[in-house]
Amino acid sequence: MVGKRSKLELCLEVLRVIGKGVNKPTNIMYKCNLSWTNCREILEFLIEQNLISPIEDNNRRLYKLTESGRELLENFGRIQYLIGAIRRKESKAFNKVLLSSAKLDRYASPPSS
Numbered sequence: 311m312v313g314k315r316s317k318l319e320l321c322l323e324v325l326r327v328i329g330k331g332v333n334k335p336t337n338i339m340y341k342c343n344l345s346w347t348n349c350r351e352i353l354e355f356l357i358e359q360n361l362i363s364p365i366e367d368n369n370r371r372l373y374k375l376t377e378s379g380r381e382l383l384e385n386f387g388r389i390q391y392l393i394g395a396i397r398r399k400e401s402k403a404f405n406k407v408l409l410s411s412a413k414l415d416r417y418a419s420p421p422s423s
Contacts, residue, residue, distance in 0.1 A: 317352075324352050333372040
């Protein structure tokens, strides 16, 4: 079971979904697996931060990413990529240490009788 998502994770998920072209509030709510109350709060927060903008279309409210929202998603994607690369590099280095340690242990331990 996965723990609760942070507000940052929820906001980023909403931004990603809107960035993929999902612009109706109900569809955003379902795609992000949010309650209606949480969805509205996050949408309002993102509007206040100028990351999304509301659009009125035939008495319906739709949402689109602003340039700031698009930049935030791109930059966050870059950060995630870099963190992943660092983790992969650390993992490889850690595996090397384990392998060399295991080889040393084999020679350092007395033979079993």
